[in-house]
Amino acid sequence: MKKRILTLTKKEVLHIIRDPRSLYLALILPVVLLILFGFAITFDIHHLPIGIVDQDRTPLSRDLISSLRASDYFSIRFIRHNYAQLEPLLEEGKVKLILAFPPHFSRRLAQGEKPALQLLIDGSDNNTAQVAIGYLSRLIQTFSIKKLKENLKEKSPLAAELIPPILPQPRIWYNPELKSANFIIPGLIAVVMMVLTTLLTSLTIAREWETGTMEQLIITPAKAPEIIIGKVAPYIFLGYLQITLVILVGTILFSVPLKGSLILLFFASGIFLVCGLGIGLLVSTVSRSQQLAFMFSIIFTLLPSFLLSGFIFPVSSMPSLIQYVTWLVPAKYFLVILRGIFLKGNGIAILWPQLLILALFALFFLLAATKRLKLTLE
Numbered sequence: 512m513k514k515r516i517l518t519l520t521k522k523e524v525l526h527i528i529r530d531p532r533s534l535y536l537a538l539i540l541p542v543v544l545l546i547l548f549g550f551a552i553t554f555d556i557h558h559l560p561i562g563i564v565d566q567d568r569t570p571l572s573r574d575l576i577s578s579l580r581a582s583d584y585f586s587i588r589f590i591r592h593n594y595a596q597l598e599p600l601l602e603e604g605k606v607k608l609i610l611a612f613p614p615h616f617s618r619r620l621a622q623g624e625k626p627a628l629q630l631l632i633d634g635s636d637n638n639t640a641q642v643a644i645g646y647l648s649r650l651i652q653t654f655s656i657k658k659l660k661e662n663l664k665e666k667s668p669l670a671a672e673l674i675p676p677i678l679p680q681p682r683i684w685y686n687p688e689l690k691s692a693n694f695i696i697p698g699l700i701a702v703v704m705m706v707l708t709t710l711l712t713s714l715t716i717a718r719e720w721e722t723g724t725m726e727q728l729i730i731t732p733a734k735a736p737e738i739i740i741g742k743v744a745p746y747i748f749l750g751y752l753q754i755t756l757v758i759l760v761g762t763i764l765f766s767v768p769l770k771g772s773l774i775l776l777f778f779a780s781g782i783f784l785v786c787g788l789g790i791g792l793l794v795s796t797v798s799r800s801q802q803l804a805f806m807f808s809i810i811f812t813l814l815p816s817f818l819l820s821g822f823i824f825p826v827s828s829m830p831s832l833i834q835y836v837t838w839l840v841p842a843k844y845f846l847v848i849l850r851g852i853f854l855k856g857n858g859i860a861i862l863w864p865q866l867l868i869l870a871l872f873a874l875f876f877l878l879a880a881t882k883r884l885k886l887t888l889e
Contacts, residue, residue, distance in 0.1 A: 515737050515741075516737050516740050516741050516744075517741075518741070520740075520741045520744045520745060524745045538749070538752055538753060538756060540707060541703045541704070541707055541753050541756065541757050542756050542757065542760055544699070544703050545696070545699050545700070545703060545757050545760050545761065546760065546764065548695070548699050549692060549695060549696055549699060549760075549761075549764070549765050552691070552695050552699075552823075553691040553692070553695065554638060554642065554691040554694070554695075555642075555689075555690070555691045556584060556639060556642050556643060556646070557583055557584060558583070558584075558585070558586040559584060559585050559586065559607050559608065559639070559643055560586050560588045560605065560606045560607055561579070561585050561586070561587055561588065561606055561607065561608040561609065561610060562587070562588060562589040562590070562591065562597040562600055562601070562606040562608070562609045562610075563576055563579075563587060563589070563590045563591070563609070563610050563611075563612075564591055564592065564593065564594055564596075564597055564609060564610070564611035564612065565590060565591075565592060565612050566592060566593070566611070566612055566613055566614045566616075567612040567613065567614060567615065567616040567617055568592070569616070569617040569618075570617075571616070571617040571620070571658070572612045572616060572617065574654075575651070575654050576590070578650060578654050579610070579647075579650060582646075582650060584643075584646045584647075584650075585608075585643075585646075585647070588600075588605065588606055589605075589606065594609075594611065597609050598631075601631060601633055604633070606633075607632070607633045607639065607640075607643065608630065608631065608632050608633065608640075608643055608647070609629075609630070609631040609632075610628060610629075610630060610647070611628065611629040611630075611631065612628060613626060613627070613628075613629070616628075628651065630644070630647065632644065685854040685855050686854055692765040692766070692767060693767050693768070693853075693854060694850075696761040696765050696767045696853075697761070697767070697846065697849035697850045697853050697854070698820070698821075698822035698823070698846055698849070698850075699757075699822075700754070700757050700758070700761065700849055701783075701816065701820065701822065701842045701845045701846045701849055702813070702816045702817055702820070702822055702842060703757065704750070704753065704754060704757070704780070704783060704784070704787060704845075705783075705787050705812045705813075705816045705841065705842045705845075706808070706809070706812045706813045706816065707753065707787075708746065708750055708753075708784055708787030708788050708791065709787045709788070709790045709791040709794065709808045709811070709812045710791065710805065710808045711746050711749070711750075711788070711791060712742060712743065712746055712788045712791030712792050712795060713790075713791035713792070713794040713795045713798070713804040713805075713807070713808045714791075714795075714801050714804055714805065714808075715742070715746075715795070716742065716791075716792065716795035716796075716804075717795050717798060717799060717800055717801045717803070717804035718801055720795075720799035720800070721799070721800060721801060736881050738884065739792060739877065739880060739881050739884065742792065743785070743788050743789075743792070743877075746784075746788055747781070747784055747785065747788065750780075750781075750784035750787075750788070751777070751780070751781070751784070754777070754780045754784070758776070761853075767853055768853065768854065769852070769853055770852070770853065770854065770855065770856035771851065771852030771853065771855070771856040771857055771858065772852065772858065775852060775858065775859060775862070776849075776852050778866075779845065779848045779849075779852070779862070779865075779866055779869070782866065782869045782870050782873055783841065783845045783869055783873075785873040785877065786841050786869055786872045786873040786876060787812070787841075789872075789873055789875075789876025789877040789879075789880055790808075790811065790812065790841075790876050791808065792876070792877070792880035792884070793876055793879050793880040793883060794807045794808055794811065795880075796880055796883040796884050797883070812842075815839075815840045815842070816840065816842035819833070819836060819837045819840045819843065820837070820840050820842040820843040820846050821837070821843055821846055821847075822842070822846060826843065841869060841872045844865040844868050844869050844872075845865070845869060847862070847865050848862050848865050848866065848869075
């Protein structure tokens with residue numbers, strides 16, 4: 512049995528070496544995808560184009576405009592004195608937000624009234640709109656507190672010292688800078704690994720059917736479990752090279768911290784690799800053409816991993832029925848492991864439920880592929 516498995520493994524290794532597309536798919540493509548998506552997908556905003564409608568035209572309004580100009584979040588493109596000049600720019604997309612000072616804003620504020628600043632926001636990109644509102648609200652709040660203290664000092668220096676502003680003091684754990692890359696990169700690693708490991712085995716066995724070499728395996732003394740092990744073994748090695756490369760890219764290029772155990776990360780990745788390879792083997796027993804195997808692999812891995820794993824959208828925000836469906840997505844559990852190890856430094860004492868579920872997924876897919884292949888061999 513051992514000799515037959517080694518022979519099948521050697522055959523698969525030679526096939527990989529002679530087919531550079533497999534090496535590209537396993538080693539180069541994941542790095543390219545991680546870099547492209549890592550730079551393209553971000554929730555941070557910088558230099559968001561905004562317009563100002565200044566109907567107040569006082570030192571106070573100019574001071575606030577200067578504070579916005581000094582911020583890295585916003586880029587003031589236009590300053591006008593009426594809405595009619597700026598609203599078309601919002602419609603054309605030249606600005607994403609308009610901040611409007613009403614007439615007599617400073618005077619009403621000095622009289623103890625509560626005049627409001629108006630924000631007109633392009634809501635076609637709801638994520639950018641929500642982040643921009645948060646940034647701008649914090650900037651205006653900080654500016655308001657600063658002016659309040661200055662006014663108190665002018666009227667009564669002692670009162671200004673006795674009545675300090677009440678400010679919350681947030682402490683952000685695990686991602687203090689709130690960098691999108693620290694959230695996105697671990698998720699990308701899970702998605703990329705799931706898709707490519709599944710493609711590797713599904714396309715390889717489908718190619719065996721197309722070229723007629725699968726019939727040669729059928730007539731050999733090798734049994735279905737031996738064929739499965741012989742097929743999977745080389746790709747586990749390639750998968751470990753794959754995860755090593757994407758970890759290096761994530762930590763070096765994107766500066767994502769790796770606070771947890773590297774050994775635990777590779778152990779969890781190994782289980783996830785077997786899970787992805789098992790899905791690919793199962794797909795290959797259903798589809799005997801590379802085109803069909805590619806389509807099935809994308810449908811069963813990319814879409815669920817991208818949409819239902821919690822990579823972009825929180826699972827808790829999904830409808831109840833969809834939340835039950837996410838239980839069947841292996842990438843969901845691997846994503847929890849990756850973010851836990853990278854950002855929180857979690858150990859096996861915390862992550863063992865996800866590891867156990869991934870192991871059960873891997874065992875199920877391998878057994879299902881073996882059973883399906885056994886039926887085919889008969």
